[in-house]
Amino acid sequence: MSSAPQDVAVVGAGLVGLATAWFLQEAGVTVTVYERRHVAAGASWGNAGWLTPGLTVPLPEPAVLRYGLRALLSPASPVYLPLRADPALWRFLRGFVAHSTHRRWRRGLAAYVPVNQRALEAFDVLAAGGVSVPTRAATPFLAGFRTGREARGMLTELTAIRDAGQDVRFRPVLNWRAQALEPALSDRVRAAIVVEGQRYLDPPEYLRSLGMAVRARHGRIVENVDVTAVRPGATSATVVRSTGQQYRHDAVVLATGAELTRLAGALGVRQPVQAGRGYSFSVPADPLPAGPLYFPGQRVACTPLRGRLRIAGMMEFRRPDDPLDPRRIAAIVEAVRPLLTGVDLEDRADEWVGSRPCTADGLPLIGPTAAPRVFVAGGHGMWGIALGPITGQLLAETVLKGEAPPELAPFDPLR
Template identity: 50%
Template sequence: MYSRAQSPRTAVVVGAGMVGLATAWHLQERGIEVTILDRSGVAAGASWGNAGWLTPGMAMPLSDPTLWSYAPKALLDSTAPLHIPARLDPKLWAFLARFGLHANTKAWAKAMAALTPIDRMALDSFDELTSNGVDAWTRKGPFIIGFEQEKESGPFIHEIQQVEKAGQRVPLKRLDNPQVKVPQLSAGVSTVYEMEDQRFMEPGPFVQALAEAVEARGGKILTGGEVRSLRHGPQGISVDRAGQEPVSADVVVLATGAWLPELAKPLGVKTQIQAGRGYSFSVATDDPAEFPIYFPARRVACTPYQGRLRIAGTMEFRGPDEPLQTGRIDAILASVRPLFTNMDLENLEDIWVGARPVTPDGLPVVGATRSPGVYVAGGHGMWGIVLGPATGKLLAEQITTGHVPDEIRPFDPLR
C-alpha cells in the first residue's frame, strides 16, 4: 500500500457518472492506472436525464430564504415543484430540519462564497476534456429566462446579482419580442431575459464519450455487482462486490451520488446526503429548439436534445431507488402547458427519473475520509454535471500530492 510520501499507482473509482469518470480521467492524467466500478453502467444515475446545463452562474446553494415561502406548499400540494412525501421517515425529517437551518441569507452567502472558486473554473475544465480526447461538445447559449408576470422576475434577478457579488459574471439582458426568437414560447410568457456566458450539452452522450476516453487510455469499466465493503490489506484496498471478484488498488474514490452514504458514513462522513430526485422527458417541436429555456417561477429547465426539447423539473425528496412517480411528470406538464406553443406535449419520450445527492448546507463532500487512501466525491445536488470535471481535477491533485486545493477545502467530507 502506498504511503503519503509517494503517489499511488492504482485507483478504483466507484461510480461511472460525470464526477467519477472525470476523477478517473484526471487520475490517468497523473499516471495512475484506473478501474471504474458501477452496479448499472455509464451515466446510469443522475448523469443521464438531467438538463445538461453548464451554468456555473446558477450553481448556487439550493437552500435559500425563499424556502420558507414554498416549503409549506410542498407538504400540501403534490404538484408543487418541491415535493416532500407525507410519510414517517426520521432520516428525511432530520435532513429537512438541517436543510431549513441553512435557509437564511447569511448561510446562503457563506455557501455561495465557498462555491464560487470552483464555479469559476467549471467551463475551462470542460474545455480541457474536449481538447484532450473526449469526443463530445458543449455549446453556448444564450439561456432564455421566462416569466409570466414581470414581478416574478425579481427574485431570480436578485439571485444572479448575489452570484455576481460573490465573484462571477452572469450577463442578463431583457429580450424584446421574445416569441420571434423563441417560437416555442406562448404569449403567456410576458417577460423574458437572455443569460449569457453559460453553456449546455447532451449529458448522457457526453458522459459516454468521457467513459470511452478513459477506456482508450487503458482504464477498465466493470459493471454489475453492488459494492458492499472496503478492506485494507497487503495488496492495498480491496473493494468487495456482490457476486463479483474483489478489485484492489492503492486508493479508492467513492463517487456514487445519492447512494454515497451507504459506504461513506462508516468512514466518518457525517454530512447527510438526501436523494433529491429530478424528472425529465423530451417532446417534439414544430421549429427546432435552439436555446435552453428556464422558467424560475415554475422551476422547469428545458434543453435542446437530439432534435427534440428535453423538459426537466421537480425536486422530490424520496429514496433513490423508489419507482418513478407518474404524478410528477403530470405536474411538470401542467406547469408548462400555458407557457409553450408549437410543440407536442402529448407524446413524451425519454421519460426519466434520477436521484441527485443533496446536502443540507448546499456544499459537496469532496476529499479524504478517515480511512487511509479512501476518498469521496459527491453531494453536488443539481450541479454534479457542471462541477464534475473541476471536482475530478481538484480531487486528483489532492490524491496524488496530498495537498488540498483551496477550491475544495470547504467541501471537506469530515466537516
C-alpha cells in the same frame, strides 16, 4: 501519505466518477471504475445538461424554503415529500432548514465561486484530451416568467451572485421581446432574463464519450459490480463487492451519487446525502428552442437535444430505487403547457426519474475521508454535471498529493 497512488479504483460511473478517473489517468494513474449497473445509470443520464456556472449556487435559501413549504400544500406541486419521512430524511430536512438563511447562503455562494470560475475550462481540458462530444454555447440561455414582477426575484439573485465575485452577465427582456428572442415561448411569458456565457451538453452522449475516452486510455470500467464496502488500509484500500470478491488498490474514490452515504458513512463522512429525485422526458418541438429555457416559477428546465426538447423538473424526496411516479410527469406537463408553443406534450419519449445527490448545506463533498486512502466526490445536488469535470480535476490532485487544494476546503467531506 507514503507514495503517490499508482492504481486507483473509482466507485460509480456517473459524470463525477468518470471525470475523476479521466483526470487521474491524465497524471499517469491506472484506473478501474466499478459500476453497479452501467455507465450513466444514475442522475448523469436524464438531467437537463446545463453547464451554467452563473447559476450554480447552494440550494438551501430562504426563498427556496418558502417556495418548498408552499409547494408541499399543492397537489400539482414541483416538490414532493412523503408524509411518513424516515429518520434519515428528517435529519436531512432539519439541516436544510437550518442552512436556509441569507448569511449561510452567501457563505455557500462564496465557496462555489472559485470552482464555478474554472468549471467550463475543465470541459475544455476534456475536449482537448479526446472527449469528442462537444459542449454547446447556450445562445441564448433564457429564463421565462409570467410577469415582470416574477422576474425580479431572479434578478436579485443574479445580482447577489455577481456581487459574490462570480462572473455572470445578464439582462432583462420585457413583453413581446421575449417571444421575438425565442419563438417557442407562448404569449403567457411576459418577461425573460438572458444569461450570457453559459453552455449545455447532451448528457447520455457526453457520458458515453467520456466513458470511451477513459477506456481508450486503458482504464477499466467494470459494470454490474455492486460495491458493498470499502476496507481501508494504511497504504491501500480494498473494494468489496456483493459477491464477496475483493479488489485491492492504492486508493479508492467513492463517486456513488445519491448513494454516497451508504459507503462513506463508515469512513467518517457524517453529512447525509439525500436523493432529491427529478424527472425528465423529451417531446417534439417546432420551433425547437435555440438554447436552454428555464421557468423558475415552475422549477422546470428545458434543453434542446438531438432534435427534441428535453423537459426536466420536480424535487421528490424519496428513495433512489422507488419506481417512477407518472403523476410527477403529469405535473411537469401541466406546468409547462401554458408557457410553450409548438410542443406536442403528449408525444413523450424517454420518461425518466433520477436522484440528485443533495446535501443539507447545499455544498458538495469532495476530498479525503477519515481513511487515508479513501476519498469521496459527490453531493453536488442540482449541479453535478456543471461541476463534474472541475471536481474530477481537483480531486485527482488531492489523491495524488494526499492533500486537498484550497478551493476544496469548504467542501471537506468531514465537515
